[in-house]
Amino acid sequence: MPRHAAFCVSERPFVVWSDDVTRDNRSFLESIDSGFYFRAAGLLMGSGSSESDTDDDDDQTRKDVSSLARMLWHHGIETLVMLLGAYIQAPHAVHAYFQKCKTEDATWIARTILSGERPVYNKINDVPFTLSNLLMGLHLRAGWPDRDATVNKFEQVLAGILSDFAEEEHRWEYNSIKHGLRATHGRFALMAGPRRHMAFPRRLRLCIRLAIRATPASSRWQGRSRMPRNRLRRSTSTWRK
Structure with a gap:
């Protein structure tokens, strides 16, 4: 005692x-x-959600x-x-x-x-x-069946x-x-299709246009403006600043 x-x-x-x-x-x-x-x-x-919930309620x-x-x-x-x-x-x-x-x-x-x-x-x-030896020690008390396989699975997960x-x-x-639910929920959206059918945000459209105008003529193809991905990313970060 x-x-x-x-x-x-x-x-x-x-x-x-x-x-x-x-x-x-x-x-x-x-x-x-x-x-x-x-x-x-x-x-x-x-x-x-229940059947009576609206889309907003379900979300x-x-x-x-x-x-x-x-x-x-x-x-x-x-x-x-x-x-x-x-x-x-x-x-x-x-x-x-x-x-x-x-x-x-x-x-x-x-x-x-x-x-x-x-x-x-x-x-x-x-x-x-x-970690494997710690789990082996726990096995002495728990008595898991098929010890080696069980310990190996637990080890990978843990x-x-x-x-x-x-x-x-x-x-x-x-x-x-x-603490007070300070985290807010974000949204996920994926859009694919021709440009005229995609609702890009206004600021993103402006950023892309500015980046394309700064593209040398040698990087354009078939009469359409195109910009290397790394340059577009750099121009985007500059615009955000």
């Missing part, structure tokens, strides 16, 4: 005190609702579902990364680790796992610090997830959606 436990988050030391740290840690782990994200994803998939519904799905993904990955960090640094005090783990710590965990650089303070065995999580753009998007 340990009454205290020392651990580190990244390289910051902490001590948790309780009348029974092991009991609290086990209670926290058993209370984790592993099916939450699966159920939430099911709710989002079933939240489509807004898709935007809302998109934002909620993206926020759910970010939150789930952050939770997974923190669990991996606790597995590496504080398996005996996961409940305390979660209370002290910050967003920048979670990012550090993801980058550390991807780099294969063993944390200075860790609770894992003296084996090479790799490597991509951790790479995305470690990117700075991930935190920008997550914070923008989470």
Whole structure:
């Protein structure tokens, strides 16, 4: 019945005190609702528009579902990364680790796992610090069937997830959606066909005309103005300034 436990988050030391740290840690782990994200994803998939919705309503519904799905993904990955960090640094005090783990710590965990650089303070065995070995250790508890194939699949998926999580753009998007919905939805449009049938924005038409007029005569063909792609791109960026 340990009454205290020392651990580190990244390289910051902490001590948790309780009348029974092991009991609290086990209670926290058993209370984790592993099916939450699966159920939430099911709710989002079933939240489509109704027949009475107009086009604008349907468009807004898709935007809302998109934002909620993206926020759910970010939150789930952050939770997974923190669990991996606790597995590496504080398996005996996961409940305390979660209370002290910050967003920048979670990012550090993801980058550390991807780099294969063993944390200075860790609770894992003296084996090479790799994502594959971490998953092998989890297998000892989970008992997955067909161990090698399952670990290999998890490794491929987690490597991509951790790479995305470690990117700075991930935190920008997550914070923008989470804190006040500061992220706005954009639109995607693809147009193809003769020029007279394509509704180019006025400013873009002006930019293209100016670029074509600046084109030497040697770059024109069959009596029609044409400009090299790299010069058109350079002229566009100049016009925007």
